[in-house]
Amino acid sequence: MSSLITNIQGYSIHDGPGIRTVVFLKGCGLECIWCSNPECIFPYPEIGFFKNLCTKCGQCASVCPNQAISAKVGQLPVTNREICCGCGACSAVCVQEARVLYGKAMKVDEVFESIKADQLFYQASGGGITVSGGEPLLQPKFVSELLRKCKEAGIHTCVETSGYAPESALRQVLPFTDYMLFDLKLLNSDLHRCYTGKPNELILNNAKIVTSSGLEVLFRMPLIPGINDDPQNIKETADFLHSLGGKTIGIQLMPYHELGKGKYESLDKLYRLAGLSTLEPEQVETVQEMFKARGISCTISR
């Protein structure tokens, strides 16, 4: 069984307890306009091109089996994405690493071996593996098999989810999950649809299932200025968290950043939040205080 992996990132301290290895899967049911991982949205391989690294050597064009790259002497190569099949031949020959293949097919065992290499760090720090994306719950067979192997090896398991996945997929993965990072973006379903492409009823229902299962869960909110940092959304989110009960009532804020911007350009995708300012620390703390005033413990991801 295999899946398309965009990255396996070691030594993460922001994606669950302790030091963790994060496995990024390709494919997501949402298209949040603030997404910082645009390479993880579509469930097929894509080529990223970082023109600042390109020396215009033309090697990539000479190996493309589909003649999808046109490279004129002294000019940057241009990729026709309509006929690119994502084979990765061009990225394999680009010594400048200007071309990156997003989405490498990997088997469960291959991913597991890569994770296992850092087991000593997990044991020393209380860390483990986090499966992220994209949306891991859209590949429940792969994820549950990977997490099952990890648990058998004594590795702590975490799933980072948008919650936008069939309930059956969630229930398939839950038994192999020790900890969950669950995004709550917007409580108003119409606004949720406007900014992510989908309504939120499925997500809210899955949040209830996770909480009532007794699993340890950390709800997280990407905090996007002018989109979901208003008092009404904070109130509705706090009310929803109270309605869940569960082990802990809390949320972590993840302030908007522009770190994904370069990847949009590399994929010839429009960065729809161009010009949006990041939040000042005081603005984030104001939202934190709004949650606290409503009895919700609230931390800020740095």
Ligand code: SF4
């Ligand atoms: S192989 Fe790499 S450096 Fe050479 S033209 Fe292609 S993208 Fe640029």
Ligand code: SF4
């Ligand atoms: S990924 Fe394959 S098909 Fe696409 S541009 Fe590169 S070599 Fe051509």
